[in-house]
Amino acid sequence: MTDTCNTDADCTWGEIPKELVKASDCPCLYGCGYLPQTTATRERRAAQYAKLCTPQKDGQGNACGIDDCAQPSGLMCLNGTCLSTAIGN
Secondary structure, eight states, X not given: OOXXXXXXXXXXXXXXXXXXXXGGGOOOOOSOOOEEEEHHHHHHHHHHHHHHOOTTBOTTSOBOOOOXXXXXXXXXXXTTEEEETTTTO
């Protein structure tokens, strides 16, 4: 498991902010990545979501809303951390 990047190519946009260890941790997903993450982190959390969560419902069983999202800016790897290129602009 790695949460550090070496190059910009290691970074991607994700939307799950923390590790999911139980069904009550499940967030609503809208298909709009907004968190700079390593690809490994996004894939690991997506696998946790697939195992534990019910699409269209949060961890308490509430229906998720519908969101219209905009594509975020680019990403960069700085000192082992994925960051939005909009930071510092």
